[in-house]
Amino acid sequence: MSIDRRKLIVDAATQSFALYGYKATTMDQVAKLAGVGKGTIYTFFTTKEELFDEIMNSLIQDMKRVADQEYDPGRTFFDNLSRILSRMLDYREKHQLAHKMVQEVRDMGTPKATEGLNRIERALLGYIEVKIGTAVEKGELKPCDPGLTAFILVKLYFALATEWPKSNEPLDKESMTDIFRSYLMDGIAPQ
Amino acid sequence: MSIDRRKLIVDAATQSFALYGYKATTMDQVAKLAGVGKGTIYTFFTTKEELFDEIMNSLIQDMKRVADQEYDPGRTFFDNLSRILSRMLDYREKHQLAHKMVQEVRDMGTPKATEGLNRIERALLGYIEVKIGTAVEKGELKPCDPGLTAFILVKLYFALATEWPKSNEPLDKESMTDIFRSYLMDGIAPQ
DNA sequence: GAGTGACCGAAAATGGTTTTTGGTCAATCA
DNA sequence: TGATTGACCAAAAACCATTTTCGGTCACTC
Numbered sequence A, B: 001m002s003i004d005r006r007k008l009i010v011d012a013a014t015q016s017f018a019l020y021g022y023k024a025t026t027m028d029q030v031a032k033l034a035g036v037g038k039g040t041i042y043t044f045f046t047t048k049e050e051l052f053d054e055i056m057n058s059l060i061q062d063m064k065r066v067a068d069q070e071y072d073p074g075r076t077f078f079d080n081l082s083r084i085l086s087r088m089l090d091y092r093e094k095h096q097l098a099h100k101m102v103q104e105v106r107d108m109g110t111p112k113a114t115e116g117l118n119r120i121e122r123a124l125l126g127y128i129e130v131k132i133g134t135a136v137e138k139g140e141l142k143p144c145d146p147g148l149t150a151f152i153l154v155k156l157y158f159a160l161a162t163e164w165p166k167s168n169e170p171l172d173k174e175s176m177t178d179i180f181r182s183y184l185m186d187g188i189a190p191q
Numbered sequence C: 001g002a003g004t005g006a007c008c009g010a011a012a013a014t015g016g017t018t019t020t021t022g023g024t025c026a027a028t029c030a
Numbered sequence D: 001t002g003a004t005t006g007a008c009c010a011a012a013a014a015c016c017a018t019t020t021t022c023g024g025t026c027a028c029t030c
Helices: A005-024 A027-034 A038-044 A048-070 A077-094 A096-108 A111-137 A146-167 A173-186 B005-024 B027-034 B038-044 B048-070 B077-094 B096-108 B111-137 B146-167 B173-186
Strands: none
Touching (some): A005 A027, A027 A038, A048 A096, A048 A111, A077 A096, A077 A146, A077 A173, A111 A146, A146 A173, A146 B146, A173 B146, A173 B173, B005 B038, B005 B096, B005 B111, B027 B038, B048 B077, B077 B096, B111 B146
16 A cells, blocks of 8 residues: 555645645645645645645644643533633644644734634634533533633633733733632622 | 814814724825815824824713713612623714724724724723722622723623624623623622 | 646736825915 | 915835746646
8 A cells, every 4th residue: 555645745734834824835835745746635635725624623623632631520610611721822822833823813814824713713612612511510500501601701711811911910820710710600799 | 363273183183084094094185174284283293193192082081971971870880881881882883983993903904093992992991990999999899900800891891792793693782781790790600 | 547747827926116195394474 | 473384305105017926727647
């Protein structure tokens, strides 16, 4: 059996997207990196977009794996939540491809990269939504709309982690957990 | 006493900024609209930016006036809060100049327009911060960092009002108030 | 028949030229 | 004589014709 050309292509493309971003990686470059003719790419993927989509799928799967690693059923919902969200933020910063996407969206607004980031966000929301459903069942949370609750928790976490520091002292992980607990678990009504 | 040229200029500039945005209004145009020579503008404002800044000051002052109008000391903190925030959102949509700024930032990212919107946001945060301080004093809220709390409340409100509808059914004003009450007043911990 | 790379049209980058624009200031009022 | 003006300037932006790049195809090769 000959070498797996498909894998060669996907690996080369992953590397190129991570290094140069979506817009700046060319199909010629991917072909050369993979050591295959350009035409060969098009026997596996009909367009550059489709190739990118597959790679984004893998990225999302990987993030899910990492999130699962962080989850500990022995801990409370909010503890797990803030650890998972913190880990996801970290992933976005440290993982080469994810980081490049963020940068490309910020600096050039490439539509396809934006779409990719949106898919990641939707996947994260879906993931948290499930965890919320479980927490509600286990009685760790009041009954609530899991979709809406996921949205609130994720948006708030990201706003605190990325926008708050723009005009204030950054919050460390523990403060974030405390804030989440006091504002969202207990509420800020007196008593 | 001759006509108030300064006012002529400010009015003309306000109209032009509202109609064409920051980038697309030229000092020549403002001069012509105001019916004065271009040089005259520079006897009152050293740069286009300074002229714009003064107009933004007026806008912010006006928003504050509108917010104050919405405030009713007889109502609860959360009721006032969500009515004020809803009114501010509405203002940004309906007020010609504010609306044009939002559009210009979205479509072209004009730095000076972005700065203007940031100033508005900071002013709003400051305004809410004061209201929170009062509410804490009156015992309507637990003691908390008013700056942080204002950030959380405003960010969450705007996310729910502008981002949530992108992939969900929009929330009407009453739902928003309910959400705020149940998530932030009472918290989502059981009991 | 799997694999390739020369080739194609469309889109984007390039760069040199023209136009616009924020800001100045000598001339001109009043 | 101090307020007002608009021709003027340099720098930035807009334009536009030309070239280059790039995603995708397909006749050819092995």
